[in-house]
Amino acid sequence: DGYIVPYKNKMTRAKNTTQILKQLRLCFANVELVEQPIDGYIVPYQDQHQSEYLAPCDRRIEYVSGFTGSSGLAIVLKKKAAFWTDGRYHLQAESQLDSNWTVMKDGLAGVPKPEDWLPSTLKANEKVGIDPFLFSKKQYEKFHKALKAAGNELVPLAKNLVDAVWQDRPAQPANKIIPLALEYTGQSWEAKIELIREKLKSEKAKALIVTALDEIAWLFNLRGSDIDYNPVFFSFAIIGRDFVDLFLREEQVSKEVEAHLKSAEIPITLSPYSTNALVEKIRSLDGPEKLWASVKESQAIHMLLKNSVTNESPIQLPKAIKNESEIGGMKSAHIRDAVALCEYLYWLENEVPKGTVDEISGATYLDKLRSKQADFVSLSFPTISSVGPNGAVIHYFPTEATKRQLNTDEIYLVDSGGQYLDGTTDVTRTVHFGTPTSFQKECFTRVLKGHIGLACVIFPDKTKGHQLDVLARQALWKVGLDYLHGTGHGVGSFLNVHEGPQSISSRATEDAPMQEGMIVSDEPGYYEDNSFGIRIESLVVTVKATTPNQYKNVQYLTFEPITLVPLMKKMIDTHLLTADEIEWVNAYHAQCREIIGKELEKQNKQDVLEWLKRETSPITV
Numbered sequence: 169d170g171y172i173v174p175y176k177n178k179m180t181r182a183k184n185t186t187q188i189l190k191q192l193r194l195c196f197a198n199v200e201l202v203e204q205p206i207d208g209y210i211v212p213y214q215d216q217h218q219s220e221y222l223a224p225c226d227r228r229i230e231y232v233s234g235f236t237g238s239s240g241l242a243i244v245l246k247k248k249a250a251f252w253t254d255g256r257y258h259l260q261a262e263s264q265l266d267s268n269w270t271v272m273k274d275g276l277a278g279v280p281k282p283e284d285w286l287p288s289t290l291k292a293n294e295k296v297g298i299d300p301f302l303f304s305k306k307q308y309e310k311f312h313k314a315l316k317a318a319g320n321e322l323v324p325l326a327k328n329l330v331d332a333v334w335q336d337r338p339a340q341p342a343n344k345i346i347p348l349a350l351e352y353t354g355q356s357w358e359a360k361i362e363l364i365r366e367k368l369k370s371e372k373a374k375a376l377i378v379t380a381l382d383e384i385a386w387l388f389n390l391r392g393s394d395i396d397y398n399p400v401f402f403s404f405a406i407i408g409r410d411f412v413d414l415f416l417r418e419e420q421v422s423k424e425v426e427a428h429l430k431s432a433e434i435p436i437t438l439s440p441y442s443t444n445a446l447v448e449k450i451r452s453l454d455g456p457e458k459l460w461a462s463v464k465e466s467q468a469i470h471m472l473l474k475n476s477v478t479n480e481s482p483i484q485l486p487k488a489i490k491n492e493s494e495i496g497g498m499k500s501a502h503i504r505d506a507v508a509l510c511e512y513l514y515w516l517e518n519e520v521p522k523g524t525v526d527e528i529s530g531a532t533y534l535d536k537l538r539s540k541q542a543d544f545v546s547l548s549f550p551t552i553s554s555v556g557p558n559g560a561v562i563h564y565f566p567t568e569a570t571k572r573q574l575n576t577d578e579i580y581l582v583d584s585g586g587q588y589l590d591g592t593t594d595v596t597r598t599v600h601f602g603t604p605t606s607f608q609k610e611c612f613t614r615v616l617k618g619h620i621g622l623a624c625v626i627f628p629d630k631t632k633g634h635q636l637d638v639l640a641r642q643a644l645w646k647v648g649l650d651y652l653h654g655t656g657h658g659v660g661s662f663l664n665v666h667e668g669p670q671s672i673s674s675r676a677t678e679d680a681p682m683q684e685g686m687i688v689s690d691e692p693g694y695y696e697d698n699s700f701g702i703r704i705e706s707l708v709v710t711v712k713a714t715t716p717n718q719y720k721n722v723q724y725l726t727f728e729p730i731t732l733v734p735l736m737k738k739m740i741d742t743h744l745l746t747a748d749e750i751e752w753v754n755a756y757h758a759q760c761r762e763i764i765g766k767e768l769e770k771q772n773k774q775d776v777l778e779w780l781k782r783e784t785s786p787i788t789v
Contacts, residue, residue: 183234184268185249189268191333192231192232192244201327207294208245209284209329213238217402218442218464219377220666223395224338228330231337235264237563241282243267243296252282254560255652258442260698275652283311287318288385300324301443305478308467335349336339341394345401345420348389348427352590352662354493357389358434359485364407365613367482374457375480376452378463382664388414391423399587404446405645406453413449415714447472449537456547464652484669489685494591494661495709499686501591502707502730503544506764507771508537509584509595509733514779516574520601525574527553527566530582538586548585548592548665555580559598559701561694573579576602579700585665585784594689596663596705599736610647611694612702612739617643618692619704620752622655622672622727626713629723632683633672637780640692641674649694656688656761659707681718684725686710706731716782732760734783748789 211233213319215226221238229240231247237257244251252272253261261271267349272279282286286296296315300308311568312322331337350356364376364387381400385391392401404415414429414436421438429436439445450472453459458542460477461469470476490498511532519525525533531553538544554564556578566732574580580601585594598612618640625639633656656672659665669680670688682688691705708727734757742750761784768777 181266185233185266185268188232188246188333189751190251192329193246193296195329195332196246198731201329201332202297202323202325204295204323204327205325205687206297208243210282210295210296210298211244211330212302212307213240214302216466216468217487218304218466219381219469221395221398221664222555223341228334228470229696230329231334232330233592234263235261237261241375243282243286245289250282250285254457258652258742259561283314285322286311287314290315290318290320292319293321295321295323297323297325297329298467299328300326300471300511300740301466304464305461305467305469305470306463308470310691324485324645325469326556334466338410340402342417342420343393343401343417345390345392345422345425345494347424348391348444348574348589348662350389350493352493352497353389354491357387358431359430360387360389360411360442361407361434363486364482368407368409368460371460371477371479373477374455375406375453376460377469378405378407378481378483379446379469380481380483382660382667383487383653384517384662386487386663387483388429392420392426394545396412397547397587397660400543400664402441404441405557406446406449408453410568412436413439415439415445417441421666426592431528443523460617473553480669485680487663487681488658488680489669489778490661490709491685495685497588497590497709498592498659498661498709499730501586502593502732503763503767504541504543504588505538505593505595506535506731506733506772507585507767507776508541508586510764510768510780511537511776512582513597513599513734513774514776516599517601517779520574520580523573523575526576527558527571528568528656530574531566531584534584535580538584541586541588543589545587545589545662548587548594552581552583552596553580556700557629557698560695560697562695562701564701574601579604579608579702581701581703583703583705587662589662592662592665593662593731594659594705594707595731596691596693596703597733598702598704598739600739604739604740608700608702609739610744611649611696612704613741613744614643614647614649615692615694615702615704615737616740616753617745617749618655619690619706620749621693622690623706623708623729624726624748624752625726626715626726627682629683631725631726633670633679638681640672640690642688644692644694651693651695655692656690659687659689661687680723682710684710684712684723688727690727703718704735728755729759732756732764734760734780735785737785737787740787745789750789754786757786760784 169302240253250270258273259593391399406413460483531551555572559581583596658667662666671679693703695701707730713724713726
């Protein structure tokens, strides 16, 4: 899951980018935009906060290429244009990009990385421009080193070339900001600032520069809605050993926010939100003492610093390791969320045979059910509602042109979630309202085996996610199957549905070690092109495991489910499950029945409760 906007299938026409690319290329030699002529330009899926999810005003890739997914990178040269995206979006990119573009399916054998493709495509001494605010220091160095080694040059530009040709670019949102009560956060913003100041002292740094929107929202116990589905607001912050600067737009600072930020212990200076204001403040601070800006901060910020600490942000880890209040809130939110999803699945069971539900009307009904639950704020991403072949598009989103009718002959995959004041949810269930084929049941069961394998694992504290990933894939690998996405991502507490630093993936990247209190998704899948998609996704919290031994006094950890929504039994081939796996399914379903059943009774949803009892009855071989 993640942020997506409508996906067009092969029956719809891709955006004609000929004129846009022509205008962009004219900028390469425009002296008002570039000091020296350039030979290419890189457009990342980023904003100046290095966000994963973007407001419409920052979706430059969508404007330039027509691609509406949430991950991609475009390179425009004088006579070529190439586009990279990961396995979630290979089919989507093929459909949405016109003939001006070459689609590079990142992750497949033989597909070069963009930093390798560029030097092999450019002529000697050619230059490629970027907007340094849209590249992290790490991303910048990757391209800089590759181009320099080939005799080319990466050129940071003062002006964004896409913005220069984007005439109807939307305005930046400035929506309401709300304080989040201590009952939800479990820790005051003053205590969080003191925690950061301790880190500054240990690194002998004068101040920490923060531009990541979810980090600022978490740090100050504030939430907003400037980016759809993400309770964040446009802002910057600088946390000093003896000062705090928070950069916000004046119209967003209500009396409620002012009162929340007023503190006798830690005074805050409110400054206007603008890149220029941030740059001026950084310049005023730069001196012999070090400023802390992580490698994930923009290259533009690092270009300002003479003496810096580039370690990971000290906010990332405490944000990821949830406290008791946050874990309790996440569990409560998931109980109410499960009620909505159980209601939906019960409703579908009755309505689908009538032929009255399509992908859009189904998703709309589910969204409505969620919105009726207590403390609901918004969805956490647009509902992925996909039937049959549409389910094979990993991040499919239905439109009027692509929607299919839910039916009794094809698999239905629904990936959805909500933002509540006390937590964020993200859950995928795969169902069939007729009789699944033996191959579909085998695929579902092998995905389930992977889901169980990860859910049950006991591992040493500080184990990294990529060390666990194989557990989710091994049952698929045994028969030559796999999936082209990660297995797990961190989830915020009434924050972004994707957060780091932890993740579970086959790629040995810089995923942070798993620690007690971290919440991650467990979501293996399988996708048969042009036929069906299967994914089982639940959120789990990392907890201490009880083991008979404790080698070298190392604490062992395991996962505890937070998502409690039944798995469709008719999709399971029990002959493929071990006795332990059958026991796990029955124990999980008993938990669903007990905890969600009580909430259904409380909400007087007797019909859904009877459905839940039936769906969670024990399975046997």
